Amino acid sequence: MSQFLFGAAGFVLLMVAMGLYRILRGPADADRMMAAQLIGSGGVAVLLLLSAAMEMPPIVDAALMLAILAVFASAGFVSSLAPSKPADAAEDARDVRR
Numbered sequence: 357m358s359q360f361l362f363g364a365a366g367f368v369l370l371m372v373a374m375g376l377y378r379i380l381r382g383p384a385d386a387d388r389m390m391a392a393q394l395i396g397s398g399g400v401a402v403l404l405l406l407s408a409a410m411e412m413p414p415i416v417d418a419a420l421m422l423a424i425l426a427v428f429a430s431a432g433f434v435s436s437l438a439p440s441k442p443a444d445a446a447e448d449a450r451d452v453r454r
Contacts, residue, residue, distance in 0.1 A: 361409035365402045372398030389433045396426030 375398065378391035400419045407415035 358409040361405050365405040368398050368401045393426060393430060
């Protein structure tokens, strides 16, 4: 069973490595962010598979920390796209209604 888990971890790692291409060549920032999320999710999957294959529960803690970092990265990306002032958003909404 552990050989299957190692093989699955290797396959997921290969797919994550292919996601690096999208980060380097992504046509838009959103594509790059989605690829970064893929790397975060794939990293969590690889760590969980390796934890089960090697029967080392502490690796699960590292996977959870990586998942939390991925959430903060996406929150930072979204907040960088938000308007800088709330008043600007209200003025834009009034302009649309006119």
